[in-house]
Amino acid sequence: MGSLLGFSGNDDEANAVWTIFNSWELHDMVIKEFNLAEHYKFDGHFHADLLKLFRKNFGIEMNKEDMFVIYVEDKDYKLAAKMVSFMLEKADSAFNAFKTKQARQSREYFQSRLDSCEQKLDSLLRDFVKFQVDNNFYEPTIQMESTLKYLSALQAKREEVSIEMAFEKADRGEKSKRYDELSKRYQGVNTALSGTLKGRHESLGMVALKKSPELSAEYFRREAEIRIQETLYKILRQQNEEMRLEEAKMLTNLHILVPPWENDKKVYPLRGVTLLFAFAVSFLLATIVCNLLGFLEVENARGSSVAGEWKSFKRFFKKS
Secondary structure: OEEEEEEOOOHHHHHHHHHHHOOHHHHHHHHHHOOHHHHOOOOOOOHHHHHHHHHHHEEEEEOOOOOEEEEEOOOOHHHHHHHHHHHHHHHHHHHHHHHHHHHHHHHHHHHHHHHHHHHHHHHHHHHHHHHHHHHOOOOHHHHHHHHHHHHHHHHHHHHHHHHHHHHHHHHHOOOOHHHHHHHHHHHHHHHHHHHHHOOOOHHHOOOOOOOHHHHHHHHHHHHHHHHHHHHHHHHHHHHHHHHHHHHHOOOOOEEEEEEEEOOOOOOOOOHHHHHHHHHHHHHHHHHHHHHHHHHHHHHHHHOOHHHHHHHHHHHHHHHO
């Protein structure tokens, strides 16, 4: 009795299915379920011999379409079909347990990696926030652009005041009230420019130019590390959820393409054996007849009593 078996998986899963079908545990369940010791009229003392007897009648093969063909040979073909069905059911259950265990182990591994990644990500975020607060460095591109615009405006203002001072000096001299006001304004612009360059306005979002390369490099390094951890976290989270679903589902993993069928076809002797037997019997009979005819010819030439009996025997048949 045979069955075509297909399944969705890879070579490792195919090897697992092959191992399950050839396992001692599955064969022992079949022997106990169908009381094969009595069916085979087994009178041995060792269970291993009964297993060998069953395995002579059981087979599993891989066909050209990469599907398993499972069969059991027995005089009781209905019982053989039941045995194949029983083995398919138990093998599917064992394979499902195997995949569930694999999924659980994978899920536990991904969960541990996920917890570790989450802790690392939280730590990186805390350190990043502390770095931003301590250095008043929140968005390098915007802050640098704002700082440069502010410095450009201060520089333009200083140039403007400097020109006015030069005209005032040439027109009224350095003692004029207007020149004194321009001087104070020039000093104020210089103070603001110097303070900005030294980073005295960091609380307002301004960046000290001398510190900006180092701060930018550290900022982008920390940001890149956070992005990497976030990507890793997403991948681990996805894998973990997939393993949870794989562990929870109880689906049929072995797909039976052709169910077990009862082979009730009568078994006839092989044609070659029949021809060989007929040829041997015919040759033996021909040899006997030839020897008998040769013997009778010799006796007839000698005129013996056997020749006389043979002639009487032939005359009897001729009369009749």
